Amino acid sequence: MSITGRARGLTRPLARFSGDVPRIAQRLLGLALVDAFALWFLHQVVIDGVWFLAAAVAIITLGINVVFWREDLYPLRWLSPGLALTLLMVVYPLFFTVYTAFTNYSDTHLLTKQQAIRVIETRQFLPQGAANYRWTAFRSPAGEYALWLVSEDGQMLLVRPGEPAQEVTPGEAGVGPLDQDGIPQSIEGYERLSRIDSVRYLSEVAELEFGQPPNTVHISSLDKAAQYQQKFVYDGSQGAMLDRETGRVYRAVEGVFTSPEGETLRPAFQVTIGWKNFRRLLISPALQGPLVRVFLWTVAFALLAVLTTFALGLFLSVVFNDPAIPAVARKLIRSLLLLPYAVPFFLSILIWRGMLNPHVGVINKTLGSLIGWSPAWLSDQWWAKVAILIINLWLGFPYMMLITTGALQAIPSEIYEAAEVDGASAWQRFWHITLPLLLVSVGPLLIFSFAFNFNNFNVIFLFNRGGPPMPNTPTPAGHTDILISYTFRLAFESGRGGDYGYASAITIIIFLVLALITLFQFRYARIWEEVSESV
Amino acid sequence: MSSLIWVRGVMASRTRQRKVKLFFCIVIGILAMIYALFPVVWIFSASLDPLGALATQRLIPRNASFKNYVDLLSDPNNPFLRWMWNSTKISTVSSALAVFITALGAYAFSRFRFRGRRSLLVTILLVQVFPNMLAIVALFLIVQQIGNYIPPMGLNSHGGLILVYLGGVLGGNVWLMKGFFDSIPRDLDESAMIDGASHWQAFRWVILPLVRPMLVVIGILTFMGTYGDVILARVLIKSAEQYTLAMGLWMFIEGWYTVKWGLFAAGALMGATPIVVVFYLVQDLIVSGLTKGAVKG
Numbered sequence: 001m002s003i004t005g006r007a008r009g010l011t012r013p014l015a016r017f018s019g020d021v022p023r024i025a026q027r028l029l030g031l032a033l034v035d036a037f038a039l040w041f042l043h044q045v046v047i048d049g050v051w052f053l054a055a056a057v058a059i060i061t062l063g064i065n066v067v068f069w070r071e072d073l074y075p076l077r078w079l080s081p082g083l084a085l086t087l088l089m090v091v092y093p094l095f096f097t098v099y100t101a102f103t104n105y106s107d108t109h110l111l112t113k114q115q116a117i118r119v120i121e122t123r124q125f126l127p128q129g130a131a132n133y134r135w136t137a138f139r140s141p142a143g144e145y146a147l148w149l150v151s152e153d154g155q156m157l158l159v160r161p162g163e164p165a166q167e168v169t170p171g172e173a174g175v176g177p178l179d180q181d182g183i184p185q186s187i188e189g190y191e192r193l194s195r196i197d198s199v200r201y202l203s204e205v206a207e208l209e210f211g212q213p214p215n216t217v218h219i220s221s222l223d224k225a226a227q228y229q230q231k232f233v234y235d236g237s238q239g240a241m242l243d244r245e246t247g248r249v250y251r252a253v254e255g256v257f258t259s260p261e262g263e264t265l266r267p268a269f270q271v272t273i274g275w276k277n278f279r280r281l282l283i284s285p286a287l288q289g290p291l292v293r294v295f296l297w298t299v300a301f302a303l304l305a306v307l308t309t310f311a312l313g314l315f316l317s318v319v320f321n322d323p324a325i326p327a328v329a330r331k332l333i334r335s336l337l338l339l340p341y342a343v344p345f346f347l348s349i350l351i352w353r354g355m356l357n358p359h360v361g362v363i364n365k366t367l368g369s370l371i372g373w374s375p376a377w378l379s380d381q382w383w384a385k386v387a388i389l390i391i392n393l394w395l396g397f398p399y400m401m402l403i404t405t406g407a408l409q410a411i412p413s414e415i416y417e418a419a420e421v422d423g424a425s426a427w428q429r430f431w432h433i434t435l436p437l438l439l440v441s442v443g444p445l446l447i448f449s450f451a452f453n454f455n456n457f458n459v460i461f462l463f464n465r466g467g468p469p470m471p472n473t474p475t476p477a478g479h480t481d482i483l484i485s486y487t488f489r490l491a492f493e494s495g496r497g498g499d500y501g502y503a504s505a506i507t508i509i510i511f512l513v514l515a516l517i518t519l520f521q522f523r524y525a526r527i528w529e530e531v532s533e534s535v
Numbered sequence: 536m537s538s539l540i541w542v543r544g545v546m547a548s549r550t551r552q553r554k555v556k557l558f559f560c561i562v563i564g565i566l567a568m569i570y571a572l573f574p575v576v577w578i579f580s581a582s583l584d585p586l587g588a589l590a591t592q593r594l595i596p597r598n599a600s601f602k603n604y605v606d607l608l609s610d611p612n613n614p615f616l617r618w619m620w621n622s623t624k625i626s627t628v629s630s631a632l633a634v635f636i637t638a639l640g641a642y643a644f645s646r647f648r649f650r651g652r653r654s655l656l657v658t659i660l661l662v663q664v665f666p667n668m669l670a671i672v673a674l675f676l677i678v679q680q681i682g683n684y685i686p687p688m689g690l691n692s693h694g695g696l697i698l699v700y701l702g703g704v705l706g707g708n709v710w711l712m713k714g715f716f717d718s719i720p721r722d723l724d725e726s727a728m729i730d731g732a733s734h735w736q737a738f739r740w741v742i743l744p745l746v747r748p749m750l751v752v753i754g755i756l757t758f759m760g761t762y763g764d765v766i767l768a769r770v771l772i773k774s775a776e777q778y779t780l781a782m783g784l785w786m787f788i789e790g791w792y793t794v795k796w797g798l799f800a801a802g803a804l805m806g807a808t809p810i811v812v813v814f815y816l817v818q819d820l821i822v823s824g825l826t827k828g829a830v831k832g
Contacts, residue, residue, distance in 0.1 A: 086705050346763045360793060
């Protein structure tokens with residue numbers, strides 16, 4: 001019987017209340033810090049209406065609190081940092097991807113509705129018959145400005161940026177007596193600007209908004225200033241924007257405030273649009289063509305990548321597993337062959353890209369001088385595919401060599417001796433003994449490798465950016481693009497800005513394929529039994 | 536008498552067979568070496584070629600010199616050392632935290648029995664099937680959102696990048712390490728606890744020193760993974776000052792292969808050397824860690 005969380009509580013009931021006081025205080029302090037931070041963050045996020053992030057953070061924080069208060073969940077305290085990160089950066093993104101696939105989230109629909117409303121509500125207009133003032137500027141030594149306004153009917157106001165306008169009586173609140181033009185000679189902390197100085201600082205003053213939003217005063221000419229008003233007001237009961245200048249009503253249509261005449265307000269915002277992205281994906285023939293080809297190549301690439309690396313790795317480990325070769329030599333060969341595994345792969349891919357340059361790369365120059373012909377590694381779709389497999393083979397065979405060497409050494413030698421006595425040839429021994437036994441132990445790793453190559457973005461993208469490009473496709477797609485690189489380009493490299501909703505819809509297809517592979521793996525690769533054995 | 540001749544004949548044919556086999560081994564060995572080592576040799580030669588162009592490079596460079604290295608390090612537009620520092624910093628922080636988080640988790644799975652333990656383990660393995668780079672669009676949007684409130688964790692920050700890297704660490708590593716923890720006898724930490732040690736003390740002073748080799752393996756594999764990452768860095772980092780080495784060198788060479796080849800080669804060698812050296816220093820640990828995992832399935 002091991003030490004369980006519950007047993008720990010039972011065996012040391014007293015310690016929990018007496019000796020552990022400092023520890024409880026520590027825990028309390030830690031939780032208080034976490035909670036304070038989470039609350040501050042939640043507050044901000046909720047204001048902006050970023051509900052999903054808010055929910056994720058709230059769930060994680062709640063979980064941490066529960067785990068640290070309940071004695072029977074003690075083991076989970078150890079797991080809490082890892083689980084919190086997994087929830088925030090793996091599980092939440094999965095859900096968020098699914099959600100995004102049903103929205104029109106894109107570079108033009110980037111903000112939430114609340115954020116968009118706030119941006120639109122800052123816009124102003126100059127109402128007809130707005131109050132007009134003559135202005136005089138005062139400047140503080142720190143470069144702050146205040147305006148003295150005199151309206152047509154003689155009302156006097158003092159305004160500063162960000163503060164409501166004040167009616168002041170001269171001689172009070174630091175305002176000095178008026179001169180013959182009706183302007184105070186001095187204001188405490190400020191210096192009155194002469195006409196010439198006003199011109200000199202005009203550009204600075206013109207950029208400022210005086211008074212408190214939404215009703216602010218801007219200078220409109222060398223001596224005139226006018227009161228502006230908020231142009232748009234959001235009406236929650238109608239869910240629409242009202243234009244106070246024209247009286248028009250802009251209703252939210254698919255994430256854009258649109259007037260009955262078809263005029264729209266920017267910025268647009270994100271809304272859910274149902275299955276539209278998926279419909280585009282499945283129905284639009286222009287999109288479908290490249291998607292099917294990309295999908296087929298993805299599967300072919302992942303299969304071929306596993307097969308080639310496994311075949312070469314196994315071949316080398318069988319050859320060098322021969323006891324006839326001195327152990328030192330074997331170790332040395334293996335170490336040297338591991339070099340591709342040790343070099344950071346992004347460098348290797350870029351190096352290969354240089355060597356496979358069709359005109360001046362070393363490989364084509366050598367081929368050219370030997371046989372007078374060389375392949376177009378970058379511009380021909382088939383040779384580009386071959387090149388990618390060659391590079392991937394170089395990157396991947398050392399790993400396969402490592403794991404098959406380990407597995408080979410685990411096969412008991414008696415089996416081979418028995419087979420030899422029965423007169424089995426070397427090939428028969430390999431085909432009927434080595435390979436089946438090997439596949440049992442490395443089979444799950446091969447399936448993992450398939451899943452990895454299914455998303456092997458690096459080799460595809462660093463070598464040729466998925467190229468050569470397919471002609472006449474509505475979104476960029478290349479002949480060596482796999483699903484993940486195709487998705488990446490849709491989201492981040494299409495000329496019209498990222499289409500995140502559509503890219504997420506494709507990601508969901510990748511999810512489904514991977515889920516099927518995993519299911520298959522668990523059905524047939526015996527991993528379940530091993531899991532239950534080792535647990 | 537005749538049987539003796541027959542035995543001799545078999546022996547002779549066996550040694551001949553063995554010689555043929557050895558010969559094949561050597562040929563295969565040489566071919567495999569050429570395939571495995573040539574790119575590295577070629578880039579090494581390119582880095583020493585003062586002409587620095589793809590077209591004119593030869594295996595043994597004329598007038599070999601360190602000109603490329605000097606030029607690269609003194610180029611103000613491409614802060615190579617800065618990129619290397621960024622990468623080292625990000626990878627070190629990520630892998631140290633990853634090792635810590637994984638060790639805590641593996642200890643819990645190995646030493647405690649609690650409800651939902653098995654399903655939690657399986658779930659962690661399942662989630663790993665979906666690498667977090669798949670949700671790249673969502674991650675980009677999430678980091679952007681977080682950055683609105685906490686800029687050092689947002690877009691174009693190393694904090695945001697590290698946060699994303701850390702999300703994916705629990706998966707396979709926890710399995711690898713739990714297996715290793717299981718192989719350490721329980722009596723060790725249990726007797727420490729009878730002597731009055733808390734779980735934390737038993738973990739810190741008894742278990743951790745014993746699993747140090749595994750910590751090193753996981754640390755280095757994580758380091759190599761984050762050091763080489765391109766896609767997440769590419770999406771989350773925008774300015775050249777903040778680039779990681781992988782991104783910086785990629786942006787540097789992209790579209791300029793024919794002219795910047797020598798400079799790139801120098802950068803590639805400087806970027807790869809520390810990793811390769813560390814890899815070979817702990818090669819045996821990595822090999823045994825991976826092969827053990829393989830045999831266990």
